[in-house]
Amino acid sequence: MYVAVKGGERAIENAHRLLANARRGDQSVPEVTLDQISEQLGLAVDRVMSEGSLYDRELVALAIKQARGDLIEAIFLVRAFRATLPRFGASEPVDTGAMRVQRRVSSTFKDIPGGQILGPTFDYTHRLLDPSLAEGFVPEAPATAEASTAATPRVTDILGRDGLIESSPQAEDGAGVGDLTREPLNFPADRDLRLQNLARGDEGFLLAMGYSTQRGYGRNHPFAGEIRFGEVEVEFLAEEVGFAVPLGSIELTECQMVNQFKGSATEAPCFTRGYGLAFGQSERKTMSMALVDRALRARELGEEALAPAQDEEFVLSHSDNVQATGFVEHLKLPHYVDFQSELGLLRKLRQEFAEANAEPMKEAAE
């Protein structure tokens, strides 16, 4: 005798408890602390801050712990929290030219004012698994020197001074900055919303899209004009006091790509730009973002837009990994009612097919 399935509530409660235990793992193993995550898995924290659109290392470390290391799950937690926070307004534009650089490289010139600074990078390491890192590793103290007072002007500003690269498009005076988390995206998208979308976009997706442009799907001849990583001041214009108040500093990575030149009947040819920006040290992300930013400007720059990375609706609609995973994983939800409808239709069609094909067989039998 059939008894209807019940007890979903109990099942969920038990599932939550099981999850909490799986998350903690073997209790004889020490619990991982938020400090450990923030300090020693710093690049994971950087990524979650960027895609979660929230700069708070401690909170993000908690999210990563709660998500058991699943970074997209962590990004989801961070974004859901961010949605509850009150909004004061927008900061003053951050001056990346005044960044206290820890790393700064350019592939377009051999040497630049302020120098090429390698900084802490995996580049040039040999990817050999190092067992000495397993436990008790104490790194050598890094080399130190007098802090340099040399200015580190942006390479794109240097090119711009001679008019060799297009100027960055400026917003109209008094125009507000759009907010992707507060207004729905429309196509064609304005530059501010496009860049916000890419900044929050999934690193893997943007990496693949950027890679595709290099392989010929909408090639735009990129050079890494500059990649810089370091601390910048964030300032907020407090109306009560009438001047900009420093809120603190954050770490940013910025990438400026220099792309193939363009000209028109009325303008001399010059290089074009692609831009990438992310929290923390996120070079792969900012470089991919810059490649895709430039690809998405194809139509604006009068180029034929045939490649996937140049398709604005395609790229911007599918870059958000929280949305993407929500929809992909929603297939786990019960769909049996719709499946039932499909079954009914299929059975009917199969019956009709059988009837239609039954007649000639009968004739053959005669």
Place this chain on the structure above:
Amino acid sequence: MNAPAYNFAYLDEQTKRMIRRAILKAIAIPGYQVPFASREMPMPYGWGTGGVQVTAAILGPQDVLKVIDQGSDDTTNAISIRKFFAKTAGVATTTATDEATVIQTRHRIPETALNENQVLVYQVPIPEPLRFLEPRETETRRMHALAEYGLMHVKLYEDIARFGHIATAYAYPVKVNARYVMDPSPTPKFDNPKMDNCPALQLFGAGREKRIYAIPPYTQVVSLDFEDHPFEPYRFNAPCALCGAENSYLDEIVTDDKGGRMFVCSDTDYCEGRQAAGHHGSLSAAPYKEKAGSHG
């Protein structure tokens, strides 16, 4: 660390205001998809965030909330959403359709007829009925604005040419108030007639796609078809095995690995109500009663 404090029904008042504005616009233009700035919610996109935002925006302390998924109050996601509102709004919840003032649903319309004091909130995955024929949003927006629905009929024509029938079993497109073509959400086409001239307000929320649309009470809703291939609601070949209902949508339950099957009402509240009132099907848990014309 910042410990969050949540507003009634989770959303802050400004967000609710924004959503209500979108809802009012949707009601003023029946069947038209109003863009809205969907918020990040504590459940994943694709799992009902649109429906939850609509419900959160309209819920008041006196409301009684029912949440169903696949017609049942007891499926995991329905439970999860009901608990969410119990926790963040403290409203009374119910499984009885006729006691609810707000019903949030995924993929079914309740069998019990709704009344003027009720709001039905549908969870919608893909709001755009033309999406699979035309992937570009810029183009589909234009098609709706200019009432250019030829492409929709092309799809129906193709189905008839290929299968002899219109081959859409759920999310069957409808024309609302003789103007906008709308996707009713993945409800089975069996439920389409319930939307027509319904006394309750019907609201549709798509969180990930960021659209809200609505059917005001007593609005004409017509399923698309051809004059010589009219819309036919799906009929089951058997009544519910538990309560004997002949006009309700049935779930197919696989009972053994030899092909054994039984059909029971998808709407659990409706089925339990009928059983409580003494109706029985051929396989119900109640003592066996001789029933004329039983299909055992």
Place this chain on the structure above:
Amino acid sequence: MVDQDMADLDTLENDQPLLVAESLSKSFGRIAACRDVSFALYPGEVLAIVGESGSGKSTLLQMLSGQLAPSAGQVSYRMRDGVTRDLTTLGEAERRFLFRTDWGYVHQDPAQGLRMAVSAGANVGERLMAVGWDHYGRIRDTASDWLTRVEIDVARIDDAPRTYSGGMRQRLQIARNLVTGPRLVFMDEPTGGLDVSVQARLLDLLRSLVAELHLAVIIVTHDLAVARLLSHRVMVMKGGRVIETGLTDQVLDDPREPYTQLLVSSILPP
């Protein structure tokens, strides 16, 4: 080439031009693609615009069909209600409606003017459905009828044009355009890319359809033989300008401009 059916129609309707171009010009930056083109087209009249590639004929066609805004000059069209409208004043809804009902546009590549993955019947029926036809049987019958008229085997009505030959696709595109009874059809090298024998068959079909339906046609072609077979009048373009215009037989038998003479003399004898 004079259409005898013209006398059967309302003379007033035929006295008024259907489409008028006045001093049409188009520049792209410093390139003047089209300069100062003017003409009037009457109902049932076939006008051929001939020239080599780069002559500006395609740009002109784009402007005449409202797909490209002119840099100077204007195009006016007499709508079905009798009112003459400047194309640039048409709203998008009006323009799209016009394109689906009173106008046809035959692309050189039929894949551009068809839905390749959708059956032939649906391709022909789409415009009917777009203007409200909702009887499947009638739509299908009308589509079958048109397939026969363009000499496509009716048994292929449920096949997608992906499975059709080039000539068949082009004929299907024509049927799709003519099903709503347009008064004006634009054609962009409709026989380009087809085998010579297939071309001949298509031209024959076009000639009889145009005459039978009293269609006004603006056809762009580099092929003078096509112009001679189909058109009443011809405009010869070179470097963006119309260098010679007149009745087709006159211009082709007795070309005045040296360039026209060159074009005519380069037609290989059959």
